[in-house]
Amino acid sequence: MNQAIVEAIQLLLKEKEIEKAVFEEIIQGVFLSAIKRNYGTSENFDVIFNMDRGDIEIYCKKTIVEDGALTDPVNEIELAEAQKEDPDFIVGEEYVEIIDYGKFGRRTILAVKQNLMQRIKEIEKENQFNEFYERIGEIVVADIHQISGREIRLNIDKTEVILPKDEQIYNERYRMGQSIRCIIKDVRRTAKEPEIIISRSDPGFIKRLFELEVPEIYDGIIEIKTIAREAGDRTKIAVESNDSRIDPVGACVGMKGVRIQAIVRELNNEKIDIIAWSPDPELFIRRALSPVVPTEVIIDHNEKSAQVIIPDENIASAVGRKGQNIRLASTLSRFKLSPIKESDYYEEEIEISSVENLNSSIRKKLEAADYQYVDEILDAGMERLMEIPGIGKVTAAKIIEVLESLYEEENEENENSHNEKHFQKTLEQNRKNSNTNVNLNDKPTKIS
Structure with a gap:
């Protein structure tokens, strides 16, 4: 056995966290490929991998034939040659030859090493993809190691992850070495390593923060029904209690606002409106427009839209800065809301x-x-x-x-x-x- 191959295998066993059964399958596959390259076939060959020693034994099964009747040197052996090892051999019996891999050519040995490393990398990439794919939606802590205008690169343990520009909170400032909390949003296959995308602006990040800070949400007593967010500015979140004894809004706010304050601090003082969800669209739309109370809500269920009649003095608050409040309320309620001043609406009405x-x-x-x-x-x-x-x-x-x-x-x-x-x-x-x-x-x- 070539010593360089043995040493490479032993090193891989120590460094790579790969299941033994998978590693054994890789070794066998690589060496069977090398055998086929040398002999033209690998059908009668067996590759035995010793996990404890980290070495390999290769055997070739041959059929014993009459002297002078050899037609296939790969699969046959003459009787006289077989009897050198055991005089009791007879024609037709199976003979097992031990293959000295060290006698293979240098190019074959190099190809084995390269093929082995390539297969190990592929398995590692697949393992990494599967690990993080199963963690999508999980909050993680990552350390910043590279900042550019397009994205931020961070490390989670030894794995690099990416925080793209559009997944950042626009008014946050980041620095090298800073540790930040994010949510794993997506995992993508690439020609190189899997691309792991994390986010701080995704509504799912808010949801996970509430699960961490509000035990009733984590335990399923309170349910987050829907979230509307414009990251860095404002979020509206609708909650419902599965226990009539528990106020969902009060539980999310916490005693003296402790729970909600912890989330607001994590988001650099982003405003958060917590709203009691209702199956009644009109009531829910009224709540979604908080802090404004509409005079009337006229719903068109077919068009999934609604006119909301607002007192004249509150129309600016209902719309919000740059239309933010009405946009968030529309997203939260899943109705396209059209705010109308009270004076305009009732002026148009003819009795x-x-x-x-x-x-x-x-x-x-x-x-x-x-x-x-x-x-x-x-x-x-x-x-x-x-x-x-x-x-x-x-x-x-x-x-x-x-x-x-x-x-x-x-x-x-x-x-x-x-x-x-x-x-x-x-x-x-x-x-x-x-x-x-x-x-x-x-x-x-x-x-x-």
């Missing part, structure tokens, strides 16, 4: 009682059926109107026609108002240009 083109009898029937505004009736449509006692198909069609005409008149008035303003503006401009007196109250003249 049934004010529609003069409907007689009092029809108005009373509509109001008795809980229709108060024109929009409600137009949204209901013909079929719903015909369900009201005393309103048939003809009457329902007439009601729709009258109410739709109101909006046509309103649009026409708005257009005329716009034309009037444009005309007055033109007169003013002409007056300045010509320096003549013009009566700005003159009505526009129609030009045919």
